Amino acid sequence: MQLWQRLWLLFSVIWVVVATINAVTIIAFADEVEQGKAAWPIGFGVAVPAAAYLLLWTWFRLRRK
Numbered sequence: 001m002q003l004w005q006r007l008w009l010l011f012s013v014i015w016v017v018v019a020t021i022n023a024v025t026i027i028a029f030a031d032e033v034e035q036g037k038a039a040w041p042i043g044f045g046v047a048v049p050a051a052a053y054l055l056l057w058t059w060f061r062l063r064r065k
Helices: 003-029 034-064
Strands: none
């Protein structure tokens, strides 16, 4: 595994943990009407690491050639 992949993995784990804590806090302390706002941190918890991996993979793939 390359260094950038290890760093991405570390970033992703931290990002997902923080997003999960944020979503759980919203669910725990919000009214039933506002609990739908927890979908945003969950969505960003998946989308941002995936986008970062795609960006880094493309960058290093293009630099290799």
